[in-house]
Every structure is written in C-alpha cells, then in structure tokens.
Amino acid sequence: MSVLVLVEHSQGVFKKKSLEAVQYAAHVAKELGTSVTAVAVGNVDNAAMQGLGAYGANKVLHTTESRLENFNSRAYTKVMLAAAQKESAKVIVGLHDTVGKAVSPRLAARLKAGMVAGAVGYPDLSKGFVVKKNVFSGKAFAFVNVTSDVKVITLMPNTFQVVKGEGSATVENLDIAFDDKDFSIQVKEVSKASGSVPLSEAELVVSGGRGLKGPENWHVLEGLAKELGAALACSRPVADSHWRPHHEHVGQTGGTIRPNLYIAVGISGAIQHLAGVNGSKTIVVINKDAEAPFFSAANYGVLGDALEVIPKLTEAVKRFKANH
Amino acid sequence: MKILVCICPVPDTTTKVAFSDNNTHFNTQGVTFIINPYDEWYSLVRALELKEAGVATAVHLVTVGKADAEPVIRKALALGGDEAIRIDTDSNDTYAVAAQIAEYAKTDGYDLVLCGKESIDYNNGTVGAMVAELLDMNYLGFAAKIDIAGGTATVTREIEGGEETDACSLPLVISCQKGVAEARIPNMRGIMAARTKPLKVVAPAAVDTVSTIVGYELPPAKTGVKMISADNMDELVNLLHTEAKVI
Numbered sequence: 001m002s003v004l005v006l007v008e009h010s011q012g013v014f015k016k017k018s019l020e021a022v023q024y025a026a027h028v029a030k031e032l033g034t035s036v037t038a039v040a041v042g043n044v045d046n047a048a049m050q051g052l053g054a055y056g057a058n059k060v061l062h063t064t065e066s067r068l069e070n071f072n073s074r075a076y077t078k079v080m081l082a083a084a085q086k087e088s089a090k091v092i093v094g095l096h097d098t099v100g101k102a103v104s105p106r107l108a109a110r111l112k113a114g115m116v117a118g119a120v121g122y123p124d125l126s127k128g129f130v131v132k133k134n135v136f137s138g139k140a141f142a143f144v145n146v147t148s149d150v151k152v153i154t155l156m157p158n159t160f161q162v163v164k165g166e167g168s169a170t171v172e173n174l175d176i177a178f179d180d181k182d183f184s185i186q187v188k189e190v191s192k193a194s195g196s197v198p199l200s201e202a203e204l205v206v207s208g209g210r211g212l213k214g215p216e217n218w219h220v221l222e223g224l225a226k227e228l229g230a231a232l233a234c235s236r237p238v239a240d241s242h243w244r245p246h247h248e249h250v251g252q253t254g255g256t257i258r259p260n261l262y263i264a265v266g267i268s269g270a271i272q273h274l275a276g277v278n279g280s281k282t283i284v285v286i287n288k289d290a291e292a293p294f295f296s297a298a299n300y301g302v303l304g305d306a307l308e309v310i311p312k313l314t315e316a317v318k319r320f321k322a323n324h
Numbered sequence: 325m326k327i328l329v330c331i332c333p334v335p336d337t338t339t340k341v342a343f344s345d346n347n348t349h350f351n352t353q354g355v356t357f358i359i360n361p362y363d364e365w366y367s368l369v370r371a372l373e374l375k376e377a378g379v380a381t382a383v384h385l386v387t388v389g390k391a392d393a394e395p396v397i398r399k400a401l402a403l404g405g406d407e408a409i410r411i412d413t414d415s416n417d418t419y420a421v422a423a424q425i426a427e428y429a430k431t432d433g434y435d436l437v438l439c440g441k442e443s444i445d446y447n448n449g450t451v452g453a454m455v456a457e458l459l460d461m462n463y464l465g466f467a468a469k470i471d472i473a474g475g476t477a478t479v480t481r482e483i484e485g486g487e488e489t490d491a492c493s494l495p496l497v498i499s500c501q502k503g504v505a506e507a508r509i510p511n512m513r514g515i516m517a518a519r520t521k522p523l524k525v526v527a528p529a530a531v532d533t534v535s536t537i538v539g540y541e542l543p544p545a546k547t548g549v550k551m552i553s554a555d556n557m558d559e560l561v562n563l564l565h566t567e568a569k570v571i
Contacts, residue, residue, distance in 0.1 A: 102465045105450035106457035114534035117448040139341040141541045148534035185492045192486030246502040261570040282568040304554035316557035
C-alpha cells in the first residue's frame with residue numbers, strides 16, 4: 001500500500017507545485033499509515049530526486065524514455081498505471097494543471113477510481129474519504145466522498161505552504177514496455193514563454209480591466225508586475241477586445257487562480273470575474289468608481305484612476321524593495 | 325467523419341450560488357440553466373463549422389441527465405447539429421458521466437469526440453480524458469485551434485508554460501477552450517428546426533458511482549475593505565508586507 005504522486009520538473013528542477021503535491025501526499029500517507037512514492041519522468045538527476053525526501057517522499061520511481069519529453073496523456077497514464085501496480089497505490093495524487101487534468105482522469109477511468117479534481121483540503125477520514133474542492137468556479141466548495149478502493153486526487157496549486165524538512169528518498173528505475181501507439185501524437189511545434197512566471201503558478205498577480213482604457217496603456221501595468229515579480233492577468237472584456245492574449249483571461253470562463261496577492265486594476269468585479277479569483281489570499285482593488293462591486297470582495301481598496309495610481313504604487317514598491 | 329459533442333447544462337454564470345437541506349444540495353430554485361459555455365462557444369460551434377466546411381458528415385450532441393436537461397439540449401440543437409442523445413440518468417460523479425458517454429459512443433462509431441475544457445459548475449475538467457481512456461483513444465486537452473484534414477487533426481493547445489501544436493490521426497477526443505471558435509447566436513430558423521430534430525432518450529448503462537458530494541460550503545465573506553488614499557501607496561505596500569504578509 002502507498003500514496004503515489006506524479007511530480008513535474010522543468011529542466012531537472014522540480015516545480016514548487018510538485019513539492020506541494022509531495023507534501024500533500026505525505027500528509028495523506030501519514031493519516032493512512034503508509035509511505036509516499038513519487039513518480040518522476042525524464043531527464044532529472046538522482047540528487048534532485050533524493051531531495052524530494054525533504055518534502056516527504058520515501059521513494060522515487062524514475063522512468064526515462066526520450067519520447068516522454070513531450071507530455072502525452074496516454075504514455076504518462078501507462079507510467080502511472082505501472083507505478084500504481086508496483087506500489088499497490090491506494091491514493092494517487094496529481095496537480096490540477098494541464099498535466100494532471102489529462103493523466104489523472106485517464107488513470108481514474110482505467111482503475112474505476114473515484115476522483116476529486118481540484119482539491120483544496122486534505123481527506124477527512126473520519127467521514128469516509130471526504131475531500132474539499134472548488135466548485136462553481138470559486139463561488140463555493142463541495143465535499144466529495146470517494147467510495148472506491150483506489151482514490152485519485154488533483155491538488156489545486158498554491159493551496160498549502162511548502163515547508164522543506166529533512167530526509168532523502170531512495171530512487172528506483174521504473175521500466176515500462178511502451179507501444180508505438182502510446183506515442184501516436186506527433187508534436188509539430190512547441191513554444192514556451194521563457195522567463196515569466198506562468199499565471200496558474202504565480203504567487204503575485206497584477207490584473208487589468210477596461211479601466212486601463214486600451215492596450216497601449218498596458219506598459220504601466222507591466223511596470224508594476226515587473227517590480228513585484230508578478231504575473232499578468234486580465235478581465236474578459238479585455239481578452240475579448242484582443243487587448244491581451246486569451247490565456248491571461250481569469251474568471252468563470254477563463255482561468256481560475258488562487259495567488260497570495262491579486263491586484264485588480266480597473267476591473268469592476270462582475271460575479272463571473274470574482275468567481276475566477278476569489279480564492280486569492282489577499283485582494284487589492286484599484287478603481288475610480290466607488291460603487292464598483294469589487295471593493296466589497298477586496299481586502300484593500302484604492303479609489304482613483306488606474307493610470308494615475310499604478311505609477312505611484314510602482315514607485316512605492318521600488319522604495320520598499322530598496323529598504324528590504 | 326462523425327463528431328460527438330458533449331453538452332453539459334450548467335447554471336447561468338450570473339447565478340448567486342445557494343444550498344438547501346443543510347448545505348447538502350445545490351438550490352436550483354430560480355436558477356436558469358444554460359449550455360456550459362466551453363461546450364457551446366467552442367466545441368459545438370467548431371463541430372458545426374467542420375460540418376459546414378464539408379469535413380464532418382454528422383454532428384451529434386450527447387448529454388447525461390434527466391428530462392429537465394432537455395430545454396438546454398434543444399437550445400444546443402437550435403445552434404445546429406443533426407440529432408441529440410440524452411442518457412437518462414442523473415449524476416455528479418464524473419466517472420459515471422464519462423462511462424455513460426463512452427458506452428454510448430461505442431454504439432455509434434464516432435471519429436471525433438469534443439467537449440469543453442471543464443464545466444463551469446463542478447470545474448472537474450475530467451470527462452474528456454476519461455472518455456478517451458475508456459474508448460482507448462488519444463486525448464488532446466485545452467485546444468485553442470482545431471483543423472482537420474484527411475483523417476488527421478492538427479491541434480494547437482495549452483501546455484504547461486506555453487503552447488504546442490500536435491498532429492494526431494482520428495479517432496480522437498479533444499477538450500476545447502477559448503480560440504477554437506467564436507460564439508454564435510441561434511437564429512429563428514435554427515430554433516424552429518430544433519423543435520423537430522430527433523432527441524433520442526437512451527437508457528443508462530450499468531455504471532458504478534464511485535464518488536458522491538456530501539456537502540457544500542460558501543467561501544467566508546470578506547471582513548470589509550480597508551480603503552487607502554491614492555496618495556499614500558507606501559502605506560498600501562507596508563500593509564501588504566506587515567499585515568497581509570504577501571510581499
């Protein structure tokens with residue numbers, strides 16, 4: 001018996017959200033009185049894998065196969081199935097991201113396992129196996145009781161603080177016999193944004209709405225984001241008007257995010273927008289309309305024109321950084 | 325080429341979410357149900373475009389739900405599609421929903437299954453990948469662009485930290501998001517035609533339910549906003565550091 005967790009890395013460095021998933025798995029394993037096995041795919045060195053022990057992994061199963069370099073849900077599912085079988089996994093943890101949302105459901109379907117997608121809490125074993133998750137795009141939470149023998153969970157990134165502890169994991173090879181069918185998707189082109197923090201993983205987010213008046217004013221927001229080390233987001237009207245790319249759109253029909261800090265500039269705060277961002281730990285709203293509904297969902301509010309307030313805030317952040 | 329489009333009825337995006345029976349049921353009183361936007365704006369419209377372009381020969385719509393799901397599926401038929409299938413069962417268990425769709429799809433040989441990247445009510449985003457596994461098909465999630473020619477789909481989609489363009493031969497399951505197509509508004513002709521289009525009700529397959537929702541909770545209300553003068557941004561930064569502890 002064990003708790004299995006799929007870990008993701010970027011050029012050999014495990015992602016923070018994967019460390020969070022390992023830590024989550026360790027918590028579940030402790031409750032169940034069992035151990036944690038992480039599954040790592042691709043080019044990553046032994047020291048990095050052993051290092052997962054500091055977050056609670058006892059063992060790491062490592063599989064190398066050059067064709068796994070580009071993520072593909074069918075092949076990854078095969079890896080996870082082999083690992084689940086080898087470790088008699090009872091709980092399988094992944095992330096609620098583009099990888100986890102493709103592998104975990106396949107795995108659940110194959111194992112006929114109940115699944116909690118987008119968990120924001122640890123399983124409550126006193127009532128069965130009850131896990132809290134986001135529903136209605138952040139407008140509410142549901143408690144899902146998983147009744148199958150094997151349970152599959154995808155964890156919402158940035159739900160728990162990652163704390164590094166002690167320990168080292170053992171590393172074992174996981175050999176898998178792949179078929180050509182597992183790699184029948186042909187990758188034509190990959191473009192990855194370099195340098196910037198992906199929105200879904202960002203701890204700090206600066207977001208703009210129609211109050212910025214036009215795409216030509218975005219450099220003001222970019223200046224603040226750069227100073228803070230924050231990712232950029234936008235409201236739906238902004239994405240629909242092609243002021244900003246669609247992937248920056250957060251809200252009920254865009255991305256759902258839960259950063260530590262969300263600064264909303266010139267966004268009125270329609271219920272659909274709030275749905276995507278109200279998991280944020282702290283919300284700052286900057287708007288010139290005192291009646292903007294967003295103020296009642298905010299922790300801090302600034303009444304004023306976006307284009308006048310933002311440069312002042314950017315300067316204040318600069319001064320803060322100089323003193324800290 | 326036959327396309328199956330998965331349609332999920334969801335509460336309108338402006339719905340104020342409330343629960344009944346000691347927070348164990350979603351209160352549907354006064355709630356308007358719509359087609360899940362990802363299913364409607366992107367997967368259904370793209371399927372219709374593929375048919376109009378002569379690439380697809382048939383577009384079928386499938387939903388899992390009781391009779392109260394029918395107005396929503398008629399709305400979908402008003403946009404287009406040749407026929408609709410309602411699998412007559414109610415479930416919030418994502419595995420059970422996927423298994424019902426997969427069982428039905430097996431009976432009618434589809435080349436392409438399209439669904440939205442997630443439903444805006446339960447936000448699971450799991451049905452597409454589960455259907456792919458149950459049908460032993462490839463799955464491309466989070467598509468922003470879909471082209472099909474000569475039995476091969478070319479799909480541009482979101483991946484971790486970027487975008488990827490893939491080619492994959494059919495059959496295939498794709499989940500769709502923004503970019504795949506532009507929203508359409510049904511016209512009067514479509515609405516009239518939808519009334520007479522076939523809406524098949526099929527009995528559910530014997531499928532196990534492996535999870536149930538046992539309760540709901542609303543997020544804690546914010547305790548009140550602290551207003552800060554636009555001329556005192558140093559105070560805001562200071563509060564974010566000392567009080568909120570986020571920078």
